Amino acid sequence: MAKKIAVLPGDGIGPEIVDEGVKVLRAVAESFGYRFAFRFGMVGGGAIDRVGTPLPQETLDLCRDSDAVLLGAVGGPRWDDNPPELRPEKALLSLRKELGLFANLRPAMLFEGMEQSSTLRPEVLKGVDLIVVRELTGGIYFGEKSRERLEEGERATDTLVYHEWEIERIVRRAFDIARGRRKRVTSVDKANVLESSRLWRSVVNRVAEDYPDVELEHMLVDNCAMQVVRKPSHFDVIVTENMFGDILSDETAILTGSIGMLPSASLGDGSFGLYEPVHGSAPDIAGQGVANPVATILSVAMMLRHSFGYEEAARAVEQAVRSVLAAGYRTADLAPSGDLAIGTEEFGDRVAEAVRRHV
Amino acid sequence: MAKKIAVLPGDGIGPEIVDEGVKVLRAVAESFGYRFAFRFGMVGGGAIDRVGTPLPQETLDLCRDSDAVLLGAVGGPRWDDNPPELRPEKALLSLRKELGLFANLRPAMLFEGMEQSSTLRPEVLKGVDLIVVRELTGGIYFGEKSRERLEEGERATDTLVYHEWEIERIVRRAFDIARGRRKRVTSVDKANVLESSRLWRSVVNRVAEDYPDVELEHMLVDNCAMQVVRKPSHFDVIVTENMFGDILSDETAILTGSIGMLPSASLGDGSFGLYEPVHGSAPDIAGQGVANPVATILSVAMMLRHSFGYEEAARAVEQAVRSVLAAGYRTADLAPSGDLAIGTEEFGDRVAEAVRRHV
Ligand SMILES: [Mg+2]
């Protein structure tokens, strides 16, 4: 049975980088004997222009009928003044909600030869290979909000709510992921102050009993914000609630260098997932063939691992990226002197070629 | 009129490091012709042992009758199993509350010659000199909390509340502080998601009108967690709410190296303030004369600046610390090969001497 992949290129550099992701998937299919069926859909600003909504029903139906989604990027100055409901970014929120994607995965790893693009010392970066598993649909971003006018001025309120089941499903996901890695989970909370964190910690401790082979530690969020800069190689899987995960995944993103390198996955129940680069649609360089496709290609590796269970193929793609970078090839964003840079397509060709050679 | 300073040495290395702080204040008094009246009080574990409470009423009265408080550190394994009300750390919370200290100041600056103790590259550290101004008495740490048992399991709730006046007083404080520095304020919030952050941002914009000489920027907290690692020299004054400040002040703490170097101030209305090192009581090395007094001495510099308005004296103390470090003197925690280390007292002597020479 072919794996059905919904491909949503989106705006800006989206189409260019997604092309390279699909190219690499075709190389995987060829080399490993897998079958993928690609079906394309509209999303973001382009969809607004053509059909008046950032997430058309047919795109949503296409995703629902697929095993995984590969998304490029959405947005651009052209739609910046639109009302909230007609903003390209609204499509991402709607997709997460409609598809029940509650786990956001953001890996940060060091690629050899890329040390110079980080602000951390090379010896601190050595061995950095972590993943932040962030709860995506609960917590204070989605709690009740209010604003009141009192005699002494205004008062604003936000509410942070977590249910046991919401915590349990993301924590189990994190432990499962740790089993495929170095078997170490760091659960981040603020249990010395927050009630929701105390519930979080008790659920983590209970779930951990089902994973005696995985090492668990608890860390307070302020200490964690310090430790990821002090000793990032300490971490394997970091699991945390929505807002802490938002902060920590952006902090860890910067550890290993360019944001052009960072993939992400958003998972729900089962094996379905949406995969997209962390970076945006970069409208300023769109259509020039100079965009960095690494984040998209690494997102494809995550798809192979987390949605299809093709671990060997996932590693082959990661290894292919590693080898192309190690050979000195860079897109313009990473080439300090622009003249050594290669284009988006050539970079994708070289990775696809390395995937084929690998087998 | 002599400035009345309440001195609370506390537990562990507290008494040793506070001695050096007082020593430096005496050198300042001598050199600049100021008068300080030191009065000592019990706090923390020692107070529990002697009078059965971590913050005796007479200590609180002493603080209230003073112009500033110099605190060492509290806590130790001896009291770790005490109930919450009889924990040494309870004294800190009570002091903040009773004294109305709503602004926590945590500077992070680079001392020449200390670059090797940071995990960031030396060129990234160049020019780092920032201060985090954190709201200390409001927000989610102090909001209503609850836990309910529903049919599908437990649910936990925390509440984040801010009043306009709470925001205004901390923001004004931050702008005032910026005027004595590089005149740049970064206000950190999550205004794209949180209602309390939208109120925060509107108050900041209103207050900023009274400070046309100070440059203001708004930054989202997740981006800020990234930017302080990417380009820490960008920042001058960071002002933010309680929890964001907790996370960011710990993250910035690690930028410039040892936590043994970091001072702090907690301010209320007017010029009263409490000054203490960020580090703890380090019971493992207490009484050995090897503790690093730099954080306490720099806290004394903050006292001179923020409570007494003795800016020149404050700079003289900071310059003295700088010159002693530049001459190669280190306490054991900072001397990679222990044999070059000097003791707590000798370090304090050298700083006091440098203060005297400065004038
Ligand atoms: Mg973010």
Ligand SMILES: [Mg+2]
């Ligand atoms: Mg903290």
